[in-house]
Amino acid sequence: MSWTIxxxxxxxxxxxxxxRLEALTNHPEAFTRTAEDFALQAVVDLGAVLDKLTFFGAETPEGDLVGIMAFDQGQKRESHRGWLIQVYVQPAVRGTGCALALLEAVLDHARGKVLQVHLGVGANNAPALGFYQKAGFEIYGTDPRFMAVNGRYIDEHMMVRFLDKAPGK
Structure with missing residues (x-):
């Protein structure tokens, strides 16, 4: 499957x-927001979110959106920091380089705006952890019992990639 960012x-x-509804429905353990809550949000409000944050999408030649990632820059005393949020790629494009292409688009956008990009990822999500570590993100802490989903607690690893130095340095 081919796509463009x-x-x-x-x-x-x-x-x-x-x-986004697909992501929240199929992977409730990966997001703090529930699909039910998201489904109630007005389309006009979602449009405002798309304009406020910086979203990148992976799109097929047919125009289907198969992946998303968003960047949110900190404000005031945290303006040197940004956050990678709302990360999702459909199963059909996992392993094709789509997620990496989306991440590179976000990081290219972030360079010159922030010094570091942060993210949170479930400690139980081994594929995502491996992906982020391979992309130069490092774990700097763990938030125990960050979320409760379907009666079980999920710890969250907090990760950072410093844009003003080489990964792993």
């Missing part, structure tokens, strides 16, 4: 809504 805007709200 592009920046999303409020014009992409319906496609964004569909893939």
């Amino acid at each position: 592009r920046r999303l805007s409020s014009a992409d709200v319906e496609a964004y809504r569909a893939i």
Whole structure:
């Protein structure tokens, strides 16, 4: 499957809504927001979120959105920090380089704006942890029992990649 990476805007709200709902429904343990809560959000509000944050999407030649990642820059005294959020790629494109291409788009956007990019990932999510570590992110702490999902607790690893130095240094 082929795809291209592009920046999303409020014009992409319906496609964004569909893939975000898919992510929240199929992987409730990976996100703090529930699918039920997200489904209640007004489309106009989702469009505002797309315009406020920096979203990148992976799109097939047919125009289907198959992956998303967003960047949120800190404010005021935290303006040197950014956050990688709302990460999801559909199962059909996992292992194709799609997630890495999305991540590179986010990091390219972040360079010159922030010195470091942070993220949180479930400690039980070995594929995601391996992906982020391979991309130069390092664990700097663990938040125990970060979330309770379907009666079980999930710890969250907090990770960072410093953009002003080589990964692993």
